[in-house]
Amino acid sequence: MIRVTLAHKAYGTFAALDDVSLDIPSGSLTALLGPSGSGKSTLLRAIAGLEHLDEGAVLIAGEDVTHLPPQKRGIGFVFQHYAAFKHMTVRDNVAFGLVIRKRPKSEINRRVDELLEVVGLAGFQHRYPAQLSGGQRQRMALARALAVDPQVLLLDEPFGALDAKVRDDLRRWLRRLHDEVHVTTVLVTHDQEEALDVADRIAVLNAGRIEQVGSPEELYENPANPFVMSFLGSVSRLGDTLARPHDLRLERDASRAHAEADASGVPVTEAEVDRLVRLGFEVRVELRQPEADESFFAQLTRDEAADLDLQVGDTVWVRPTRTLAGTGDVPALAG
Amino acid sequence: MTAATLTRRTPRTSKPAAFGGVSGLTLGVVTLWLSLIVLLPLAALVVASLEGGWAGFWDAVTAPVALAALGTTIGISAAVAVLNVATGTLIAWVLVRDEFHGKRIVDALIDLPFALPTIVASIVLLSLYGPSSPIGIELNATRWGVGVALAFVTLPFVVRSVQPVLIELETDVEQAAASLGAGNWTVFRRVILPSLTPAILSGGGLAFARAIGEYGSVVLIGGNIPRETQVASQYIQQQIEIDRPVNAAAVSVVLLAISFSTLLALRAIAARGHERQEAVR
Numbered sequence: 001m002i003r004v005t006l007a008h009k010a011y012g013t014f015a016a017l018d019d020v021s022l023d024i025p026s027g028s029l030t031a032l033l034g035p036s037g038s039g040k041s042t043l044l045r046a047i048a049g050l051e052h053l054d055e056g057a058v059l060i061a062g063e064d065v066t067h068l069p070p071q072k073r074g075i076g077f078v079f080q081h082y083a084a085f086k087h088m089t090v091r092d093n094v095a096f097g098l099v100i101r102k103r104p105k106s107e108i109n110r111r112v113d114e115l116l117e118v119v120g121l122a123g124f125q126h127r128y129p130a131q132l133s134g135g136q137r138q139r140m141a142l143a144r145a146l147a148v149d150p151q152v153l154l155l156d157e158p159f160g161a162l163d164a165k166v167r168d169d170l171r172r173w174l175r176r177l178h179d180e181v182h183v184t185t186v187l188v189t190h191d192q193e194e195a196l197d198v199a200d201r202i203a204v205l206n207a208g209r210i211e212q213v214g215s216p217e218e219l220y221e222n223p224a225n226p227f228v229m230s231f232l233g234s235v236s237r238l239g240d241t242l243a244r245p246h247d248l249r250l251e252r253d254a255s256r257a258h259a260e261a262d263a264s265g266v267p268v269t270e271a272e273v274d275r276l277v278r279l280g281f282e283v284r285v286e287l288r289q290p291e292a293d294e295s296f297f298a299q300l301t302r303d304e305a306a307d308l309d310l311q312v313g314d315t316v317w318v319r320p321t322r323t324l325a326g327t328g329d330v331p332a333l334a335g
Numbered sequence: 336m337t338a339a340t341l342t343r344r345t346p347r348t349s350k351p352a353a354f355g356g357v358s359g360l361t362l363g364v365v366t367l368w369l370s371l372i373v374l375l376p377l378a379a380l381v382v383a384s385l386e387g388g389w390a391g392f393w394d395a396v397t398a399p400v401a402l403a404a405l406g407t408t409i410g411i412s413a414a415v416a417v418l419n420v421a422t423g424t425l426i427a428w429v430l431v432r433d434e435f436h437g438k439r440i441v442d443a444l445i446d447l448p449f450a451l452p453t454i455v456a457s458i459v460l461l462s463l464y465g466p467s468s469p470i471g472i473e474l475n476a477t478r479w480g481v482g483v484a485l486a487f488v489t490l491p492f493v494v495r496s497v498q499p500v501l502i503e504l505e506t507d508v509e510q511a512a513a514s515l516g517a518g519n520w521t522v523f524r525r526v527i528l529p530s531l532t533p534a535i536l537s538g539g540g541l542a543f544a545r546a547i548g549e550y551g552s553v554v555l556i557g558g559n560i561p562r563e564t565q566v567a568s569q570y571i572q573q574q575i576e577i578d579r580p581v582n583a584a585a586v587s588v589v590l591l592a593i594s595f596s597t598l599l600a601l602r603a604i605a606a607r608g609h610e611r612q613e614a615v616r
Contacts (some may be wrong), residue, residue, distance in 0.1 A: 049512050071513045083511035087529040097515035100525070141511075148515055 001026045002047060002152055007056035009042055016042040019056070023154075024062075024201075029178045030197035033231065034205035040188045041156055043205070047186065048154050049073050061151055076145030076183075080157040082137040086127035090140050091116070091125040096147035113144040125194045135166040142174075146181065155187040159194065169244070171198050176199035192232045196220070204228050229324050236296035238269045238289070244322035248298035250285065250308060250316045257317035269318045271296075273310050278302075279302065285310060287318065377591065384584035395585035404570035405589060411478060411566075412546035415485040420539040424494025424531065430494070431501040449491045453551025460484055461555045476558025481566060484552040489545050493538030500534040528605040533604055540601040544594050 002024040009017040016039045024030045032040040045051035047058055049070035057066045065073045066145040072290040092099075094115055098108045102321050116122045119131075119139040123271060129137055138158055158174075159167040163253065175198050178185055189195050195202050204211045204219065204227070214233075223229035226242055236245045242250045251257035251268075261268040274295065278284075283305035285298045298307070310316070384392055394403060430442055448456060460483060464474040474480035504527065512522045550568040558564045565573075567590055573581035 043597060048514060050514070070510070071518060072514045075514055077511060079507045080510060081505065081507065083507040085508065085512070085526055096512070096517075096525075100515070100517050100521055143517065230408035243437075 001059075001061065002186070003057075003059040004043065005059075006055050007046055008044065008054050009039075009046065009051065010054055015208045017046065017053070017056075020205075020208070020210055020215065022203055022210060023182065024186060025090065025288050027182045028189065029175070029199050030199050030201040030203060031199035031217075032188045032203050033190070033192060033195040034207060035190060035231070037207075038205040040190075040205045043146045044154050044156055044186060045186045047152070048075050048077050050077070065273040068292070073149040076148065076150035076153045078138070078141050078153070078155045078158045079080060080160045082129070082141050083136070083159075084137055084141065086129050089126050089128060089227075090121055090132070093129065093140055093145050094143045096144060102146070103270060111147060113149055118146075119143040134162050135170055138162065138170065139173075142177075146183070150183065151183045152178065153183045155185065157188055157190070162191075169196075173197060173248075196232065201317050202232075206229055206231075223324060226324060234297075236298065237268075238318065238320065239292070240295065241266070241320060243322060245284075245297050247320055247322045248300040249319045249321060250298060250300065250304075250310075251319065252308060252314070252316060254317055257319050257334060261319055262271060266320055266323055271316055271318050273312050273314045276305075280306075287316070337396070364516060378558040380584055380587055383580060384580050384588045386584075391581055392585050395460060395579075395582040396589055398582070399560045400565075401546060401586050403584065404565045404567045405586065406564065407481070407563075408547050408567040408590075409480065409593070411482050411485060412543050414550075415482055415546050416539045416543035418486060418534055419489055419493045419542045423490070423538055423542075424497055424535055427494045427497035427501055431498060445491050445494050445531075448487045448489075453488060453549070454554065456552040457484060457555035458488055460552070464556065475556055476560060478564055480556040480558065481553055481564055484556050485549055488549060488552045489542035492542040492545065493535060496534045496538035496541070497531055499605045500531055504530055532606075536604050537601050539548055540597050540604075547590060547593055 002022075003268065004020060004022045004024075007017045007020045008015070011233060019040075020039070020043060022043070032043055034040045042051055046053050047060075049058075049068060049072075053066065057064060059065065060073060060075075070077070088096070093108055093110055095108050095112045098111060103111075113122070114127075115327065116125055119142055121143065124136065124140075132140065138161075142158075155174075159170055171194060174187075187195075189198065200214065201213065201298065202216055202219055203213045205228050212228045214222075219228060219232050223232065227234075229235055229242055234245050235242050236248060249260075251260075254270075257268045269289060269290050273285060275286040276287045277281060277286070281302055283300045283302055283310055285300060286295065286306070287297060288295050305312065306317075309328060368443060384395070387614060396405075426445065430438065430445075437459075442534070451459075460480070461469065461475065464472055464480060466473060466475055475485055508526060509522050509558070512526045515526065549566070553566055553569065557566060557569065559569045559573075567586055571583045571586055571590075572579070574586070
């Protein structure tokens with residue numbers, strides 16, 4: 001287990017980490033998720049020992065490593081831009097940690113062969129990093145980090161520099177790898193989809209603080225505050241109420257909508273259809289509240305949309321089925 | 336010849352054929368210019384050195400004083416190049432990785448010995464290490480004096496070739512090595528140094544090439560003592576003055592050959608580094 005207690009780190013007057021405490025259970029794959037400048041990378045680097053904390057402590061497997069250099073922490077670290085040793089072959093890159101530990105040759109060879117097999121680079125062992133694709137380089141970096149049997153594997157935006165397609169493949173591959181190796185893994189990402197896809201626990205950071213920690217389901221279904229809600233998934237704002245776009249019901253009949261609303265206690269909102277976007281199985285209805293001039297959108301299934309027979313300019317009544325009071329400041333989100 | 340080559344190449348390149356005429360002309364100008372400025376004088380030098388036939392050339396080069404001058408030049412130049420490799424790398428390291436007051440001034444100072452007219456460099460050194468040395472170290476007319484002069488003018492080469500590579504070096508590569516358990520010295524030796532080696536060798540090679548041809552900075556402090564401190568360039572000057580152009584030309588050809596092979600070696604090293612660092616696609 002990794003335990004971080006009251007970690008504080010400031011750059012000048014800017015607090016990158018503001019008294020952060022976090023427990024990361026052994027064997028888990030935890031994502032540190034947040035926008036840039038939220039302190040997620042600083043927290044990861046503090047666990048690695050690449051960043052020194054002003055205050056607070058880091059414990060790995062019960063041992064206080066706060067004042068230990070990265071060399072002595074038993075970690076594997078993977079960087080966004082691969083950090084490959086360019087003058088060494090793939091094989092020498094992976095063997096690096098074992099060679100400097102002066103392990104016997106036969107052991108090194110066996111371990112490197114095994115790892116190259118695991119990351120699917122067995123045929124590339126004599127190539128130089130420059131002769132590999134980005135995805136292959138990152139898999140090499142993973143093998144290199146795993147070679148020394150780290151207690152924890154730390155990944156700093158590992159797929160950030162890759163194409164969307166490669167990123168998806170590598171994400172899935174990392175998930176499978178983690179299920180096989182079971183090394184405690186911490187992954188930094190700003191991509192909520194990546195966090196939801198790959199992690200079994202997510203810690204959402206914002207402005208140097210942890211907003212919420214939990215499983216992907218917990219965070220999506222029961223966000224602690226508007227920030228978490230808007231950072232994980234899309235949000236539609238209706239006045240002071242926040243709702244997921246797929247939790248919005250549209251009615252053409254005002255009285256029916258009001259009757260439902262009275263029963264559930266959630267107010268209905270009048271809105272005008274601005275635009276209809278058909279995305280395969282889903283229809284995205286862009287709506288505008290005429291008096292507040294606020295735009296939001298609802299996601300309907302194709303059948304729901306067909307039943308309503310919506311046209312641009314129609315007036316509808318919007319009734320959220322799940323909501324969060326949204327008085328706080330919510331960052332704008334794309335898509 | 337150029338026209339034929341160009342027509343053959345045209346189908347393979349995607350450039351419009353109209354450019355063929357322009358590049359034919361530019362190629363011609365470039366060839367002419369290089370011939371006038373570089374190739375013809377060099378050829379003339381080789382011809383001049385062979386005026387007395389092979390035997391004459393051989394005698395001129397192996398004359399004891401000529402051999403001594405060449406030996407002094409190559410020996411001291413090599414020593415200075417090696418010295419530069421060590422100190423130049425260190426200076427580049429300090430300039431890139433350390434923060435201290437006056438760093439910009441030091442950085443600007445590095446180029447001064449190179450930019451200074453070499454005769455001025457010689458006077459500067461003479462006033463410090465000459466017969467009336469204010470610090471009591473007299474290197475005038477000694478090999479040490481020649482060495483100091485050569486080290487002075489070749490100072491920037493290694494620094495300036497290593498510095499940009501060091502700046503470009505990603506710190507996360509060093510951090511990756513550290514996370515794998517490598518201590519500072521291991522990181523330097525196994526990760527940083529191999530990345531710097533091509534730049535260090537190239538800087539050292541350039542320093543060597545510059546040193547073997549150096550004249551101005553050595554002329555006052557070197558003393559020009561045959562078989563002791565006389566360097567090849569001074570020997571050549573002396574042979575011209577006593578009207579032995581063949582001897583001068585022969586030794587010049589040897590210097591030329593050394594410079595040329597140094598440059599070739601540097602290119603080979605650079606090409607090998609390039610092959611590794613850049614993808615062979």
